[in-house]
C-alpha cells in the first residue's frame with residue numbers, strides 16, 4: 001500500500017463535510033486518518049462522538065503517544081497541536097500558529113516530514129487559510145494533495161487558499177472525496193482526476 | 198515539484214525535498230543532542246523527536262544557518278547559542294485553572310482525602326511560570342487546607358521559576374483566568390487575589406507562604422521527598438515513551454501509598470511502568486490513586 005496516513009484539515013463547516021466523507025468509508029479502510037478541526041479551546045470530546053456516530057470507522061480523540069491505527073480516525077483534541085511521529089502521534093502545547101491550536105499546518109508538516117510520499121493531505125471547508133502551507137509541504141515531500149472543491153464548501157476560504165498554494169492538487173466535490181480516498185487506498189488509480197476550478 | 202509558496206511561516210519544517218534526507222537528519226540531531234549532553238549536561242536525548250526537531254529547525258531558520266550540523270558547531274562553541282536553544286526547547290505555555298473541570302473534580306474527589314491528613318505534601322513537577330501552583334494554592338485555601346500544606350514547585354528552567362516566584366502575571370489574561378476560576382468551582386471573587394501593579398497582576402504573596410520553588414530535572418535528578426499529591430501536567434508529552442516510563446518510576450517512588458498522581462488532560466498511564474499500581478479516580482479526569 002503506497003499510503004501510510006491521511007491528514008485532514010478543516011474549520012468552519014467541517015463537521016458536516018467530515019461526516020459525509022468519513023461516512024462514505026468502510027470499517028476496514030486501511031490507512032490511519034488524522035483530523036484537525038479548529039474549535040474552541042474548551043470544547044470537549046463531542047466532536048469525536050458525533051463523528052463516531054456517522055462512520056463505521058473507529059473515532060478517537062487523540063491522547064499523547066497514541067499509535068496510528070488502520071480503520072481509525074484520530075481527532076485532534078482542543079488546545080493542543082498534533083505532531084506525527086513514525087507510527088504514533090505526540091501532542092504539544094506550543095504557542096498557536098496563525099492563531100490556531102491545533103494548527104493544520106503543524107500537523108500536515110510533521111506528517112509530510114515523517115511519511116513523505118506516503119502522505120495524503122486533504123483540505124476541506126473552512127474560514128481561514130490554515131493548512132495551505134502544510135498542504136504545499138506535503139507535496140514538496142512527494143505526498144498527494146486533495147482539496148474539497150470550494151464550490152461545494154460551506155465556507156470556501158480554506159480550500160481556495162489551498163488551491164492557490166497547491167495548484168497541482170486534485171480538486172474534488174464533497175461527494176467524490178470518499179470514493180477517491182478509497183481508490184487511493186487500494187493503490188489502484190494513479191491518474192489524477194481533477195475537476196476544473 | 199514546481200510548487201513553491203512565498204512564505205512558509207513558523208513551521209520548523211526543515212529543508213526542501215531535494216535536500217531532505219530524514220535518516221541523515223536523525224543522525225545529525227542525535228549527534229547534536231549527544232554533544233549538548235556531554236558538553237553542557239542538559240539531557241534532551243529522549244525527548245519526543247518531532248517536537249525537538251521542529252524547535253531545532255526554528256532556531257536554524259532564525260539564525261539563517263544552512264544545516265543541523267552548522268547548528269551543532271555553533272551550539273558547542275558558543276554558550277550564548279546554547280542559552281537561546283534552551284529557551285527554544287522549553288515550552289512553557291501554561292494558564293491559571295487550565296482545564297477547569299479538573300479543579301472541580303479535584304475538589305470533589307481529592308480534597309476529602311486530603312482532609313484526613315494532618316499534613317499535606319504536594320509536588321508540582323514542571324510548574325513552568327507557576328500559574329498552576331497559584332491556582333492550587335487558592336483552591337487549598339478556599340478548602341481550609343492551605344495552612345497544613347507544603348507545596349514543592351519545580352522546573353528544569355530557572356528563568357520560569359524566577360517568574361513564578363515573582364507572582365506577577367499578564368493583566369490581559371485576567372479575564373480568561375477569572376472565567377476559568379469560576380468554572381473551576383472558585384468560591385470567592387477572583388479579583389481578590391491580585392492587585393494591578395508593576396504593569397501586571399501581582400498575586401497575593403501569602404499564597405506562596407508555603408510554597409518552595411526550586412530547580413529539579415525530571416530526567417537526571419532523583420526523588421527528594423514523599424508526597425501525597427504529585428501534579429505533572431503537560432510535561433511528559435515532550436518525552437518519548439521510554440523516558441515517560443522512567444519518570445513514572447520516579448513519581449511512583451515519590452508518592453505515599455494512596456497518594457494521588459495528576460497528569461494533563463490528554464496524557465495516559467497506558468503502557469507505563471507502573472500502570473497497574475494506580476486506579477483512575479474520576480474518569481475522564483487524569484487523576485490516579487496509588488493503590489499498590
Ligand SMILES: C[S@@+](CC[C@H](N)C(=O)[O-])C[C@H]1O[C@@H](n2cnc3c(N)ncnc32)[C@H](O)[C@@H]1O
Nearest residue numbers: 287291323325352353354414415416430431432
Ligand atoms: C507546557 S509546560 C507545563 C506547565 C503546567 N504544568 C501546565 O500544565 O500548564 C512544560 C514545562 O515542563 C518543563 N520541563 C521540560 N523538561 C523538564 C525536565 N526534564 N524536568 C523538569 N521540568 C521540565 C518545561 O521547562 C516547562 O516549564
